[in-house]
Amino acid sequence: MTPNPPRADMSDVTPSLQQEVARLAASPEVRSAYNWFRTQEPQLLQWQMEMARIAAPPFGESARGAWLQERFREIGLDDVRIDDVGNVFGIHPGFGRRYVALSAHIDTVFPANTPLNIRQQGSRIYGPGVSDNGAGVVAMLAIASLLRSVRVRHALPFVFIGNVGEEGEGDLRGMRHIFATPRWKDSIAYTLVLDGAGADTIVAEALGSRRFEVIVRGPGGHSWSDFGAPNPIVILAKAIETFSATTVPSIPKTTFNIGVIRGGTSVNSIPESASMKVDIRSTSMAEMERLEHSLRRALNRAVEDESMAAEMRSSAQKRPSGVNCEVVVIGNRPAGELQSGARILQAVRAVDAQLSNAAHVQRASTDANVPLSLGLEAIAIGGGGSGGGAHTLQEWFDSNGRELALKRILLTMLALAGVGE
Numbered sequence: 001m002t003p004n005p006p007r008a009d010m011s012d013v014t015p016s017l018q019q020e021v022a023r024l025a026a027s028p029e030v031r032s033a034y035n036w037f038r039t040q041e042p043q044l045l046q047w048q049m050e051m052a053r054i055a056a057p058p059f060g061e062s063a064r065g066a067w068l069q070e071r072f073r074e075i076g077l078d079d080v081r082i083d084d085v086g087n088v089f090g091i092h093p094g095f096g097r098r099y100v101a102l103s104a105h106i107d108t109v110f111p112a113n114t115p116l117n118i119r120q121q122g123s124r125i126y127g128p129g130v131s132d133n134g135a136g137v138v139a140m141l142a143i144a145s146l147l148r149s150v151r152v153r154h155a156l157p158f159v160f161i162g163n164v165g166e167e168g169e170g171d172l173r174g175m176r177h178i179f180a181t182p183r184w185k186d187s188i189a190y191t192l193v194l195d196g197a198g199a200d201t202i203v204a205e206a207l208g209s210r211r212f213e214v215i216v217r218g219p220g221g222h223s224w225s226d227f228g229a230p231n232p233i234v235i236l237a238k239a240i241e242t243f244s245a246t247t248v249p250s251i252p253k254t255t256f257n258i259g260v261i262r263g264g265t266s267v268n269s270i271p272e273s274a275s276m277k278v279d280i281r282s283t284s285m286a287e288m289e290r291l292e293h294s295l296r297r298a299l300n301r302a303v304e305d306e307s308m309a310a311e312m313r314s315s316a317q318k319r320p321s322g323v324n325c326e327v328v329v330i331g332n333r334p335a336g337e338l339q340s341g342a343r344i345l346q347a348v349r350a351v352d353a354q355l356s357n358a359a360h361v362q363r364a365s366t367d368a369n370v371p372l373s374l375g376l377e378a379i380a381i382g383g384g385g386s387g388g389g390a391h392t393l394q395e396w397f398d399s400n401g402r403e404l405a406l407k408r409i410l411l412t413m414l415a416l417a418g419v420g421e
Helices: 015-026 028-039 041-052 062-075 134-149 173-178 232-243 285-313 343-354 369-373 402-417
Strands: 002-006 078-082 088-092 099-105 119-121 124-126 158-163 188-194 201-206 208-217 254-263 273-282 324-333 360-365 377-381 386-388 396-398
Touching (some): 028 041, 041 134, 062 078, 062 088, 062 134, 099 402, 188 343, 208 232, 208 285, 232 285, 254 285, 343 402, 369 377, 377 402
Parallel strands (some): 099 158, 099 188
Antiparallel strands (some): 208 273, 208 324
16 A cells, blocks of 8 residues: 555544444444454464465465455355455355455565565564565455454445455456456455554555556667667657656646666667666556646657667668667556445445544545545555555554454444444
């Protein structure tokens, strides 16, 4: 999850919903659930460490998916299955055809050969992926396990999803597949995404992003004998200079970044190719499109200018310029936001008030981007505890405070599902 600064609350909580949450929190069933959370922390930490020891690099999540499938079956969820792209599903039954979905991504940013030295010191565990998204997956398992251990009434059924492809160039492929499948797109009423640790945020606005790899190719040659041939690195430099002058608005916040440049073989060689990777982000689809057009115009102009200059430099040798540019889309995360008065946002804010939990609404890039871009109700929140060092080998998670987040998740799901008889 990549957060941005918080924005103001979007709507007021209705008194009736606040009263419903208070009634739920006071019920004997929910109080029993709270006690269950307190007793199960050793099991939760064990699950978290077990899962973190299973590699789950981008496009390589199958072993971790199999582990989660087995946990879903042990817990006693119904209709446990893995879909075509590797998402893991389990159902807790209810009434009606629409679901409240609780999801957590099972992939990590780390390559398959990353050493997974997972260790524990008291309430704190260390190692790649223990927080992002070990905290989210284990919180999901805690809720699913609770519902099979303590009778808590609810109307709408719950679907638990361990999804793939959230990180990096996974490009939300797991969530895209889910919401491209008619069974789920048409039946999930609310999506509650668990991503990372903490209980102090509510992601209600999807930060969109588009990512490109730009590849420029030319004839190459020797720096002395082939002087004058078009230089792909120079073309990229000219394009970057032009593109970086593009103005961006502060509202909606829009950004761009050139994060990687590669090319060339030696200091005395005109490179045959050079490439760069570009990241564009905004909460506005229109702004992302505008920046993409600006990038393409800058590249076209740079290619034309360098080709013309190369023809003039090498006219005596009559060398063809032979240069071309390719723009490859390597990421496309949609933007979106909740409608004013959305019930899922009101529900979590009512729960936070009930639990005296201070949380702020913010924008970020999470799995919630996909349902939000489709106009569906979704938010992303943390799985509790605290964590740090995400996306590094020094990542850590502390389970102190996890219980608050589990209460928060449970009450929000029950408020959305309604009470069954």
